[in-house]
Amino acid sequence: MPASLQEVKRRIVSTKKTGQITSAMQMVSTAKLSQIQKHSVSYQVYASKIRSVITHLAQSHLLDSTSVSETGKDQAGKLNTLGMLKQRPVKKTGIVVVTSDRGLVGSYNSNVIKQTLDLIKENGHTKDDVVIIAVGGTGAEFFSKRGYNVAYEFRGVKDVPTFREVRPIVEAIVTMYSNGLYDQLFVCYNHFVNTLTSIFRAEKMLPITAENMGDDDLTALDEDQKYHIEYETEPSRDAILEVILPQYAESLVYGAILDAKTSEHASSSTAMKSASDNAKDIISALELQYNRARQSAITTEITEITGAQAALD
Amino acid sequence: MDEKPVLTVNVVTPDGSVYENTTDLVICTTTVGQVGIMPNRLPLLASLAIDKIRVKTGEDTFDEVAVSGGFIEFSNNVLSVVASAAERKEEIDTSRAERARKRAEARIAKAKENHDDNELKRAEVSLRRAINRLSVSKK
Numbered sequence: 001m002p003a004s005l006q007e008v009k010r011r012i013v014s015t016k017k018t019g020q021i022t023s024a025m026q027m028v029s030t031a032k033l034s035q036i037q038k039h040s041v042s043y044q045v046y047a048s049k050i051r052s053v054i055t056h057l058a059q060s061h062l063l064d065s066t067s068v069s070e071t072g073k074d075q076a077g078k079l080n081t082l083g084m085l086k087q088r089p090v091k092k093t094g095i096v097v098v099t100s101d102r103g104l105v106g107s108y109n110s111n112v113i114k115q116t117l118d119l120i121k122e123n124g125h126t127k128d129d130v131v132i133i134a135v136g137g138t139g140a141e142f143f144s145k146r147g148y149n150v151a152y153e154f155r156g157v158k159d160v161p162t163f164r165e166v167r168p169i170v171e172a173i174v175t176m177y178s179n180g181l182y183d184q185l186f187v188c189y190n191h192f193v194n195t196l197t198s199i200f201r202a203e204k205m206l207p208i209t210a211e212n213m214g215d216d217d218l219t220a221l222d223e224d225q226k227y228h229i230e231y232e233t234e235p236s237r238d239a240i241l242e243v244i245l246p247q248y249a250e251s252l253v254y255g256a257i258l259d260a261k262t263s264e265h266a267s268s269s270t271a272m273k274s275a276s277d278n279a280k281d282i283i284s285a286l287e288l289q290y291n292r293a294r295q296s297a298i299t300t301e302i303t304e305i306t307g308a309q310a311a312l313d
Numbered sequence: 314m315d316e317k318p319v320l321t322v323n324v325v326t327p328d329g330s331v332y333e334n335t336t337d338l339v340i341c342t343t344t345v346g347q348v349g350i351m352p353n354r355l356p357l358l359a360s361l362a363i364d365k366i367r368v369k370t371g372e373d374t375f376d377e378v379a380v381s382g383g384f385i386e387f388s389n390n391v392l393s394v395v396a397s398a399a400e401r402k403e404e405i406d407t408s409r410a411e412r413a414r415k416r417a418e419a420r421i422a423k424a425k426e427n428h429d430d431n432e433l434k435r436a437e438v439s440l441r442r443a444i445n446r447l448s449v450s451k452k
Contacts, residue, residue, distance in 0.1 A: 039328070042329030043328070045325050045329070045330060046326060049393055049395050050395050053386050162327075163327035163398070164398065230356065232355050234348070235344060235359075239344070243382065243383075243384060244384055250397065251327060
C-alpha cells in the first residue's frame, strides 16, 4: 500500500511542523509571562503604597463624615466634592471586560465572557442599563454583536502594558464615572493564580467604599502600623483625598489589566504546551502506523518473490 | 565619623521605582507651595504639583526628577513620592516632550474656540506636564 505510506508520511511531516510552531509560541508566551511578572512586582510597590495612604486617609474621612452627619447639612456638601466615595443610586452599571485581542489562549476568553454574562444576569441587569467598556478585541466584538452598549473599546494592549500606554483607557473609565455615565463600576477579568490556573474575578471598583479597599489590606496594615502614624497634611485631608482618589482608581484599573494580561500569557502558554503535547502524541501514533504499513508492504513483497520463485521451480 | 541623619527618597510609579537615593534634603513643590524635607521631620502627607523634585546630592548639586502630580508621604525617614508618572532628567525624551507641548497648545486653542471648559482644563494639565519635562531636561 504505497499510497497510504505516502499519505502517512505527509501527515507526520505536517504535524511535526505544527508542533514546532506551537512549541515556539509556548516559549514566547513563557518569556512574556516572566517579563510581566517582573513588572507586576514593581507595580505592587506602587499599589500598596497608594492603598496604605488612602486607607489611612479614608478611615479618618469616614469617621469625620459620620461625626458630621449628626450635625446634618455639612455632609452633603462635603461628600459631593469627593465624588468617588459617594454612593449614587444605581441606574447604570459600567462593566470593564478585559479579554485578549487574539485567540490561541485556551479557554481564557470564553471564561471571562461567560462569567461576565452570569454576573449581569445575577444582578438583574438588562442590556439597557449596562455599559460595557471592552479592553481587548474579543470582548468588544462579542458584546457589540449582541447589542450591548459598548461605550469604549480598546485594542492592542501591549504584551507588557506600561502605565503610560494604558493611561487613556484608565482615564476614560474614571472620567466616564465622574460624568455620571454609570453609577457603579465592575471590572471583570481573569486573575492570575499560577501558570496553570486563573480564576475569574469581578471587582466593584467604583464608588470606592471601605469594603473594596480589601479587608486583607486593612488587617495587613493594622499589623505593620499598629501605632497609627499621625500625619501632618498639606493642604487638608479632603483636598489630598481628592487628588489621590482618582489616582487610586486609575491604579486599580491598571492593576486589573496587568493581572488579566499575566493570566492571558499564562493560559496562552498552557494552551500551546498542550497543543505541542498533542502533536507529539499524534506523531508517535502516526509513526507506528507508518512502520506497520511499511512492514506489511515488505512482507507482501517477500511473499510475492518467494511465490514467484516456487512457481519457477 | 559623625553620622549625619539622612533620609531615603523613593519615587514610585505604576511602572516601578524610578529613583532611589539617600540624602539630607529634598525640595518639592506641593499644590500650596514649596516644602523642603529634612531628616527626622514629622510625618507628612502632601499632594504634589506638576513640577520637579530636587534631591540634594552634594554641596550645591541636586538630582532632579520630573513628576506629574501625585503625592508624597514621609514617615520614619523614608520619603515616598507616589506619582502616576515620573522621569529622571536623563530619561526625558526632549523631542517627545516638545511635541507634547505643541499638541497641548493646539488643544488649548481649539478648546478656547469651542468654549469647552473640561477639555481646556485637561489640555492645560498636559501642557504643564510637557513644560515641566522640558524645564527639567534643559538644565
